Amino acid sequence: MSADTYRMLFAYNDWANAKVLARTAEVPEADYFAPTPGLSFGSLHATLVHAFVAEIIWLARWRGGLPPAALSDPRRSDLIAENEITSFAQLRSMWADAELQRRMFLDFLGDSAVERRLAYRNQAGDAFEEPLDQLMLHVVNHGTQFRSEAAVRLTQLGYSPGDLDLIVFVREREQR
Secondary structure, rough: OOHHHHHHHHHHHHHHHHHHHHHHHOOOHHHHHEEEEEEOOOOOOHHHHHHHHHHHHHHHHHHOOOOOHOOOOOHHHHHHHHHHHHOOHHHHHHHHHHHHHHHHHHOOOOOOOOHHHHHHHHOOEEEEEEEHHHHHHHHHHHHHHHHHHHHHHHHHHOOOOOOOOHHHHHHHHHHO
């Protein structure tokens, strides 16, 4: 796939995140932090933090760097992040900055760069090497999984984010 395709996929990712975050802003704080059986990370807050943390970790790797030091322990990274990101407003602000950073990375990404193999270390220090395009697809897919969990919880609380399908994004984009 071309670099433009990945720019479109991440534009979709940002659009879908924005829909989820917009509805989350309406949720009472007690419900936002409430333990919720069935969510992989236990609460709406922790689920969204996990999705955000994954995005910043992968972007750091794509840029050839390491994730923030606080996220370096794979057994504790989500717990550390959840304890450091203590409000929805803080999370939303940090996410907006991360999206901007990723857009700048993608803006300079050429077709040949998409196919290059990327060597990186995971949080446990294990070395891997995979094509950048597969890693980018992973991030979009990962976001879909955890956005879906958040969307189910939001719907249960009466704050459905609505349709998050890629085709809805594409049609809306074409209408603009």
